[in-house]
Amino acid sequence: MEGLIAPVWLITFGACVGSFTNVVVWRLPRQESVVYPGSHCPRCGHAVRWHDNMPLLGWLLLAGRCRDCSASISWRYPVVESLSALLWLSTMLVSSGGGGGVEPSLQPWIGLPLVGLLLPLVLIDLDHMWLPESLCRWGVLLGLMASVTGGAPVFADHMIGAALSLMALETLSALAEKALGQPALGLGDAKLAALGGAWLGVFGIAIAMAISVFSGAIVGSIGRLTGRLKPRQPFPFGPFIALGIWLVWLKGPNWWWDQWLNIF
Numbered sequence: 001m002e003g004l005i006a007p008v009w010l011i012t013f014g015a016c017v018g019s020f021t022n023v024v025v026w027r028l029p030r031q032e033s034v035v036y037p038g039s040h041c042p043r044c045g046h047a048v049r050w051h052d053n054m055p056l057l058g059w060l061l062l063a064g065r066c067r068d069c070s071a072s073i074s075w076r077y078p079v080v081e082s083l084s085a086l087l088w089l090s091t092m093l094v095s096s097g098g099g100g101g102v103e104p105s106l107q108p109w110i111g112l113p114l115v116g117l118l119l120p121l122v123l124i125d126l127d128h129m130w131l132p133e134s135l136c137r138w139g140v141l142l143g144l145m146a147s148v149t150g151g152a153p154v155f156a157d158h159m160i161g162a163a164l165s166l167m168a169l170e171t172l173s174a175l176a177e178k179a180l181g182q183p184a185l186g187l188g189d190a191k192l193a194a195l196g197g198a199w200l201g202v203f204g205i206a207i208a209m210a211i212s213v214f215s216g217a218i219v220g221s222i223g224r225l226t227g228r229l230k231p232r233q234p235f236p237f238g239p240f241i242a243l244g245i246w247l248v249w250l251k252g253p254n255w256w257w258d259q260w261l262n263i264f
Contacts, residue, residue: 011085015055018084025123044069055081087115097252100200103149110146118242125238131188136195143198161197161205169193196245207253208244216240
């Protein structure tokens with residue numbers, strides 16, 4: 001029974017953070033405060049009652065409709081809350097080679113702010129093809145603070161990883177724009193890569209970017225073949241970078257490198 005306590009708390013708090021993530025994803029692109037006013041219906045403006053604001057349960061009890069005006073509440077709200085809960089639970093799966101080299105006993109808990117930042121970044125990029133600099137900046141700062149627990153060599157590696165990632169992707173973006181005549185990568189992608197470097201170090205972010213390029217190429221190719229993406233039509237790359245960062249955080253760069261060698 002005691003072994004279930006930590007997962008239950010992770011799922012509960014993860015769902016609550018997911019509820020707040022929905023607020024951030026809606027308000028931040030609109031340059032609204034994510035704190036004030038409290039949760040309210042965007043149609044009628046009535047404040048959401050505390051018992052209706054419970055993650056997952058609130059939406060189910062309301063049958064997906066506002067209590068005051070009966071406006072439909074998007075299914076995305078409980079989906080994001082559920083996804084956040086699962087991502088929080090996944091922090092317990094970090095392996096001995098993962099965790100970016102930070103103090104092993106702290107790795108499951110240090111991963112919580114990382115996943116708490118990656119999820120809203122992914123959702124905002126999917127909605128607006130924009131990665132808020134403020135969230136990326138906080139991610140870099142928290143990643144470097146976490147790396148201190150691994151000692152001076154880990155901190156230095158993560159500092160270099162953040163700087164190299166930023167410079168490499170900004171340079172690549174500029175070169176691609178000259179060659180293609182249109183932006184190939186947004187500057188937000190470079191800032192998200194810097195966030196990854198601050199959490200994973202040089203080798204870690206290199207592997208994470210390889211995963212993101214590989215997965216992005218697969219999805220992009222499928223989109224082109226099915227006609228959902230037109231030639232040279234841009235699509236958000238941030239979700240693939242975030243996926244690479246999280247996968248490398250959980251398993252470590254050496255594990256992914258070994259899988260790559262086994263395949264080829």
